[in-house]
Amino acid sequence: MFGKVKDPVCKKKIKRAEAVDTSEYEGKLYYFCSKDCKDKFEKNPSKYV
Numbered sequence: 001m002f003g004k005v006k007d008p009v010c011k012k013k014i015k016r017a018e019a020v021d022t023s024e025y026e027g028k029l030y031y032f033c034s035k036d037c038k039d040k041f042e043k044n045p046s047k048y049v
């Protein structure tokens with residue numbers, strides 16, 4: 001995996017170090033490529049996990 005994570009909102013694969021923002025949901029940490037993706041996720045996290 002070498003630090004690659006998937007943005008659950010736009011499904012883009014990003015490097016952990018490149019993630020603009022993160023959010024914790026049900027004990028799991030999610031990484032986002034943009035603030036926009038994070039906002040969408042936080043409005044309705046169950047839609048994306």
Ligand SMILES: [Zn+2]
Nearest residue numbers: 007010033037
């Ligand atoms: Zn994204």
